[in-house]
Amino acid sequence: MTxxxxxxxxxxxxxxxxxxxxxxxxxxETPKSDILYFKxxxxxxxxxxxxxxEGKPVIAHTVFFPTEILYAMDLVPMHTEGTTWFxxxxxxxxxxxxxxGAEQGLGPEVCSAHxxxxxxxxxxxxxxxxxxxxxxxxxxxxxxxxxxxxKINRCPGYFLDHPFQHSPDEEKYLVAELADLVDFLEERTGxxxxxxxxxxxxxxxxxxxxxxxxxxxxxxxxxxPFGPMSFLKLVGVDYMFTGQPEAIEYLETVxxxxxxxxxxxxxxxxxxxxxxxxxxxxxxxxxxxxxKILAQFGAVMVTEPYFTAWPxxxxxxxRPLESVARKCYANPPMRMYQPLDDAAVKxxxxxxxxxxxxxxxxxxxxxxxxxxxxxxxFKDEFNKIDVPxxxxxxxxxxxTSTTEDDMRAKFEQFFELLEDR
Amino acid sequence: xxxxxxxxxxxxDRFREVNAAFPKTAEILEWKKAGKKVIGWLCTYxxxxxxxxxxxxxxxxxxxxxxxxxxxxxAYLYINNCSFSRxxxxxxxxxxxxxxxxxxxxxTCDGVRRLFDLWRIYLKPSFWxxxxxxxxxxxxAHVLYYDQCRRFREHFEEYLGFKITDEALKQSxxxxxEQRSLMRKLYELRKLDRPPISGxxxxxxxxxxxxxxxxxxNQWLKExxxxxxxxxxxxxxxxxxxxxxxxxxxxxxxxxIEELGALVVTDELCTSTRxxxxxxVVDGGKPPLEAIARRYLDNFPCARMYPSDGRxxxxxxxxxxxxxDGVISEIIRYCVPYAHDLPLLIDRLKENNFPVLAxxxxxNTSGSGQIRTRVQAFLEMLEARRK
Numbered sequence: 001m002t003x004x005x006x007x008x009x010x011x012x013x014x015x016x017x018x019x020x021x022x023x024x025x026x027x028x029e030t031p032k033s034d035i036l037y038f039k040x041x042x043x044x045x046x047x048x049x050x051x052x053x054e055g056k057p058v059i060a061h062t063v064f065f066p067t068e069i070l071y072a073m074d075l076v077p078m079h080t081e082g083t084t085w086f087x088x089x090x091x092x093x094x095x096x097x098x099x100x101g102a103e104q105g106l107g108p109e110v111c112s113a114h115x116x117x118x119x120x121x122x123x124x125x126x127x128x129x130x131x132x133x134x135x136x137x138x139x140x141x142x143x144x145x146x147x148x149x150x151k152i153n154r155c156p157g158y159f160l161d162h163p164f165q166h167s168p169d170e171e172k173y174l175v176a177e178l179a180d181l182v183d184f185l186e187e188r189t190g191x192x193x194x195x196x197x198x199x200x201x202x203x204x205x206x207x208x209x210x211x212x213x214x215x216x217x218x219x220x221x222x223x224x225p226f227g228p229m230s231f232l233k234l235v236g237v238d239y240m241f242t243g244q245p246e247a248i249e250y251l252e253t254v255x256x257x258x259x260x261x262x263x264x265x266x267x268x269x270x271x272x273x274x275x276x277x278x279x280x281x282x283x284x285x286x287x288x289x290x291x292k293i294l295a296q297f298g299a300v301m302v303t304e305p306y307f308t309a310w311p312x313x314x315x316x317x318x319r320p321l322e323s324v325a326r327k328c329y330a331n332p333p334m335r336m337y338q339p340l341d342d343a344a345v346k347x348x349x350x351x352x353x354x355x356x357x358x359x360x361x362x363x364x365x366x367x368x369x370x371x372x373x374x375x376x377x378f379k380d381e382f383n384k385i386d387v388p389x390x391x392x393x394x395x396x397x398x399x400t401s402t403t404e405d406d407m408r409a410k411f412e413q414f415f416e417l418l419e420d421r
Numbered sequence: 422x423x424x425x426x427x428x429x430x431x432x433x434d435r436f437r438e439v440n441a442a443f444p445k446t447a448e449i450l451e452w453k454k455a456g457k458k459v460i461g462w463l464c465t466y467x468x469x470x471x472x473x474x475x476x477x478x479x480x481x482x483x484x485x486x487x488x489x490x491x492x493x494x495x496a497y498l499y500i501n502n503c504s505f506s507r508x509x510x511x512x513x514x515x516x517x518x519x520x521x522x523x524x525x526x527x528x529t530c531d532g533v534r535r536l537f538d539l540w541r542i543y544l545k546p547s548f549w550x551x552x553x554x555x556x557x558x559x560x561x562a563h564v565l566y567y568d569q570c571r572r573f574r575e576h577f578e579e580y581l582g583f584k585i586t587d588e589a590l591k592q593s594x595x596x597x598x599e600q601r602s603l604m605r606k607l608y609e610l611r612k613l614d615r616p617p618i619s620g621x622x623x624x625x626x627x628x629x630x631x632x633x634x635x636x637x638x639n640q641w642l643k644e645x646x647x648x649x650x651x652x653x654x655x656x657x658x659x660x661x662x663x664x665x666x667x668x669x670x671x672x673x674x675x676x677x678i679e680e681l682g683a684l685v686v687t688d689e690l691c692t693s694t695r696x697x698x699x700x701x702v703v704d705g706g707k708p709p710l711e712a713i714a715r716r717y718l719d720n721f722p723c724a725r726m727y728p729s730d731g732r733x734x735x736x737x738x739x740x741x742x743x744x745x746d747g748v749i750s751e752i753i754r755y756c757v758p759y760a761h762d763l764p765l766l767i768d769r770l771k772e773n774n775f776p777v778l779a780x781x782x783x784x785n786t787s788g789s790g791q792i793r794t795r796v797q798a799f800l801e802m803l804e805a806r807r808k
Contacts, residue, residue, distance in 0.1 A: 105764030107781065109755045136556060140531045140725070143556060144761030147729055151765065159727045163565065164528035164553040167572075173555070173565045339551055340538040364499070369755065372499035373535035377542060 009087065009125040010078075014045035016090040033253040037233050040250065041086070044240045048127065051076040057189045060121075060129035060153070062145060064137040064333055065160065066324045068205060068243040069182060072198035073191045078129060080149075081142075082239045084116040084397060088284035089232075094397045097125060104148065111141040111367035112397040118145070121152045128153045131188050133181070135160035138333045139370055158184045165338060166329050174325040182321075198324075199317040201243040205327055206315040208243060211251035213310050216303065218258040220355055223267025224275065224302045225258040228294035229287060230268075231278065231304050273298035274418050277352055277387075279306065279362035279378065280371045283394045289404040290411075297415045303355045305348055306371065307332050336370040340377075349381050358418050360389040365396045388421075390414040431652075432645035433622055436629035440486065440672075443632045444517045452478050452634070458522040458581075463509070463536070465691045465720065466527035466554040468713045470597050470701070471574050473635060474589040475581055481631030482518065483670045483692075484508025488786045497539055498532075503755045504784035505668050506536040513544050523548025523580070525573070529725055530758055548580045556727045558718055567714040574710060590709040594701045596635045603642045604630070604697040607649075611686045612743055615655035620664065620685020621676035627693050628670050658684030660746040660803040665689035665736055665766075667753040670785060677788030678749065678796050683803075687743040689736050695721040724758035732762070733769045740775050746803045747776040749796070753784050776803060 021038040024030040051058045059070050060078045067077045088094050098112060100119030120126035132155060134146035143159075150157040160177050163170035182193045212234065219226050234254075241247040261267075278301045282290050294300065303309060313330040315323035328334075335344060352360070360382055364372050379389045392410055395401035439446050449459060460472045461482040472479040485508050493514050494507025512518060523546045526537045534551075541549050552569040555562035578584055607626065610617055626645065630638050659682035664675065668691050675685045688694055701716040703709060722732045740748060748770055752759045767777050778799040780792055788796070 105767065107752070107760045107763070109752075109757055109760045111757075114761075140757040141761070143725070143727075144758050147727075147765060148761065159556070161556045161562070161727070163555065164534070165551070169565060169568045170553060173561060176561050339534070340542070345542070364501075366501055367757075369499075369502045369531040369757070370535065372501050373497075373532075373539065375499055376497045377539065 009091075009120065010045050010048050010083070010127060012091055013083070013086055014042050014049060017042035017045065020090075031253075031257050033233075033250060033257055036246070036250045036253055037237070040237065040241055040246050043246075047076055048078050057130035057191075058127060059131050059133060059185075059189075060126075060149065061133040062135060062142040063239070064142075064328070064331055065133055065135055066178065066242075066328055068198065068201045068324055068327075069178065069185070069193065071242075071244060072195075072201055073182075073185060073189070073193050075185065075189060075191065078127075079239050080117040080126075080145075081113040082236070083126065084113045084120065085281075085284050086236075087116070088397045089287050092285050094285075095399075096123060098398060100125075104152065106148075109367065111139070111365075112395050113367075114141045114145045116397055118148055118152060121149060129155060131155055131185065132157035133160065134158075135162050136337075137162045137328065137331070138337050139368070141367065156184075156188055162328060162337075171322075171325055171329065174328060175321050178321050178324055195320060198320040202315050202317040202320050202323040204245065204248055205243040205323065206317075208238070208247055208251060209310050209313060209315075209327070209330065211248070211255055212238075212308065213312070214255050215251065215258060216308055216310070218255065218262055219302050221262040222275070222356060223265070223269070223272035224300040225261035225266065225268055226254075226300070226302075227268050227291070228300045229282070229291040231301060231308050232281070232287070235281075235307050267300070269295050269298050269300060271298045272300055274359060274415060275300060275302045275355060275357045277302070277348075277355065277357045277360040278304040279360060279374075279389075280365055280368060281307070281396060282363045283365075283396050283399075283402060283407075285397070285399050286402070286404055286407060290407060293408050293411050297411065299411075299415065301361070302357060303351055305332065305351055306336055309335075309347075309351060340374065345377070345381055348378060349385050352382065352385055352387055357387055358421075359414065360387055361414075362389060362391045363396070364391050364393045366393070366401065367395070386421075388414070388417060432641050432648055433625060435641060436625050436645075439629040439632050440625060443483075443486070443628075444480075444512065445520065446632055448633050448637070449478065449480065449520060453520050459520055460523045460525060460548065461518060461521045462525045463533055464527040464529045464554075465696050465723065466529060466717055467525050467552065468570055468573070468717050470590060470593040470713050471570065471577060471585065471710070472525070473596065474593040475577060475583075475585045476589075477522075477581075478634060480521070482509050482513075482524070483628075483631065483668075484512060484784055486628075486671055486785060487673070488671070488783055497543065498535060501755050502535060503532040503667070503753045505753055505756075506532040508784050510536055510539060513540055518544075521546060523550070525550045525552070527552045527554040529554060529723060530756075532755065532757075548577070550576050555718070556725060558722075558726070558731070563715060563718055566718045567711055570710055570714040570717075587709050590713065591703065594703060594709060594713065596639065598700045599639050600630065600635055600642070601697045601700050603639060603646065606646055607642065608687065608694070610646075610649060615657050616684065616686060617649045617652055617654040617656070619656055619675070619679050620688065621672040621679055623685075623688075624670070624672040624675055624693065627696070628672070630697075631692075656684050658682060660684075660800050660807075661686045661744055662803075663687045663689065663736075663740055663743065663745045663748045664751060665748055666751040667756040667759050667782075668692055668784065669751060671787060673787040674751070674782075674785070677793060681793065681797050681800055683796070683800050686745060687739050689721075689732075689739060691723060694739065695723065724762045729762050729765060733766055736766070737769065737773050737775070740770070740773070745775065746807065747778065747799060749799070750777055750779045751782050752779070754781055776806070
């Protein structure tokens with residue numbers, strides 16, 4: 001990788017998004033939502049590039065961090081894991097970042113997304129942020145990644161301690177942690193939190209959750225109106241623009257497109273044969289290949305309990321910080337983080353029935369101990385409703401862990417099994 | 422390493438007998454036969470005093486004492502969860518912990534949290550409780566953790582059908598503090614230029630402390646301290662080392678290091694110093710449970726806690742106090758909190774002139790093969806530095 005390339009990881013992402021946009025804009029079959037999505041992606045990374053000229057601090061943060069607060073302070077968020085994922089998805093190359101992460105002393109048990117982001121900051125492919133923010137949502141990797149990033153970037157940081165369980169006292173603790181976060185950011189950036197702006201954001205967050213729930217409902221239709229792996233766009237929008245007008249516009253557009261398809265009885269693949277539940281995100285460097293394999297076999301991911309199944313929650317704009325905390329607790333990945341009680345286990349099998357799934361797929365990301373430790377449990381539970389589970393060993397970023405051919409062979413076998421049933 | 426000894430049986434043999442029989446030791450089986458309850462706990466953030474004060478025997482859940490094939494552990498918890506969790510679960514699913522009336526854990530790390538989940542689902546203990554353990558030690562975190570301890574106490578009382586009195590808690594604090602104080606005395610002996618006890622022997626004592634009644638353990642440890650004073654035993658090592666990192670209960674791992682001439686004089690493990698290091702400080706006016714909660718959250722921190730400097734500073738202090746020549750870090754594969762801390766810890770130790778050997782291990786490895794070669798090279802380097 002040349003020095004010029006090394007310096008422009010964010011620029012490459014912005015450029016890739018613009019290129020995709022140019023390609024799809026001219027095609028009559030392109031849904032409007034896709035155009036909005038790639039516009040958002042381009043503008044997200046462009047904003048990071050423009051931040052120094054505009055005098056806005058770039059704030060690096062880990063996954064599922066409540067960025068609503070950053071937006072309400074007119075700060076520029078940079079999603080750390082998201083950026084490594086998008087690098088694998090759009091640029092297909094995270095090797096240099098992973099190698100640089102290993103040079104920082106991070107062993108293979110550390111999640112590749114976190115090794116890559118530490119490496120990306122260390123080798124200069126990611127811009128140095130003003131501040132690093134991280135929390136224990138959703139795993140030990142997020143909880144432990146921040147201090148090394150502070151050191152590499154020689155910048156201050158704040159760790160948001162998200163309690164493990166949900167009780168009024170624990171929610172109160174999280175609200176106080178958020179209040180301290182605001183104090184920290186105000187002190188470090190010199191920018192004040194605009195509470196009215198945060199309240200407006202809360203109104204939109206509420207709307208966003210409602211739209212995500214409506215979209216989830218529409219995906220129950222047979223045939224499924226939503227792309228075989230399009231859920232990643234829903235996740236991506238929440239990562240990048242949570243509570244922002246762009247997210248609302250995108251989700252309203254998706255909902256409208258799906259409602260129209262459902263009305264017309266149109267599916268996203270020509271002949272839907274298999275409806276699948278997804279347990280964890282795929283290897284991102286193989287995302288497009290997997291989507292093609294699924295489409296080829298008439299398979300569609302219809303629900304992803306860890307990522308897109310939002311519970312019913314009512315946010316209160318008159319209590320903005322409390323609402324941000326409530327949203328943190330409502331976030332679907334909390335299902336990974338919190339205790340797996342009987343109700344949580346039942347939720348999966350009930351979802352399986354609601355969505356009329358034929359099978360479940362788990363991408364067993366080598367560093368995700370939360371989801372991998374439930375593979376046997378969910379196999380047992382899905383057996384009770386006669387649904388087989390396909391488990392695929394992989395790494396979400398590291399292309400040496402598995403190949404497209406390997407994925408294809410395993411999916412083919414799985415679909416044969418489903419067909420035979 | 423030169424060892425001077427006098428012949429005769431040792432209290433240490435009694436501790437070894439307890440460990441050899443674990444999990445189903447004679448004392449545990451007798452306790453059960455008397456109709457009394459046994460609760461297993463996982464993680465040093467579980468306040469043992471609450472269990473003890475109820476007249477229930479607290480037993481620490483650990484895995485096999487040797488590195489084993491973990492077929493059941495792998496099947497249920499998957500290969501990428503740490504071998505400690507898999508080992509514990511395998512013992513559980515094979516019925517080795519069937520005497521337990523319940524299990525209590527803390528929200529420490531991903532591997533152990535999932536171990537709790539699967540233990541609850543597949544082993545169906547009659548009592549089950551997980552405490553939310555904050556990762557910070559701010560006053561707010563103390564308020565939350567105290568509340569968690571209160572909830573645990575109430576839930577446990579509900580299960581037992583009687584109240585755990587403050588008086589009983591105070592008595593349990595005394596018993597547990599005595600254990601901590603005795604352990605401190607044992608460790609003080611390890612500061613000597615020629616300590617009378619090795620790291621492997623200390624681990625035998627520590628392991629037994631999790632597996633028998635506190636009262637009997639304290640009695641035996643008092644006897645052992647007396648014995649050590651008069652034993653004339655003295656180790657003269659090639660190098661004094663500290664072992665730091667993931668959970669470890671296999672004394673043979675330390676023995677394999679010591680067979681190469683080193684002496685493990687101190688440790689930073691949740692099964693050793695981090696278990697016993699700080700006493701509960703009772704403030705007359707405050708409820709004893711509050712003092713217990715404060716001690717557990719403020720105790721020598723696990724790698725899960727923030728900021729990591731709390732742990733690093735205490736490691737460096739230990740290294741100085743015990744005059745170690747070097748530090749051996751042992752991290753179980755997929756032990757993420759310790760793996761994240763490692764580069765930062767190595768920097769801090771090097772800044773303080775302590776060389777580090779970082780080993781990737783499986784839980785309760787005996788330290789053979791490549792590990793021996795690396796330790797040997799490390800010791801040679803330490804010796805060269807001293808010359």
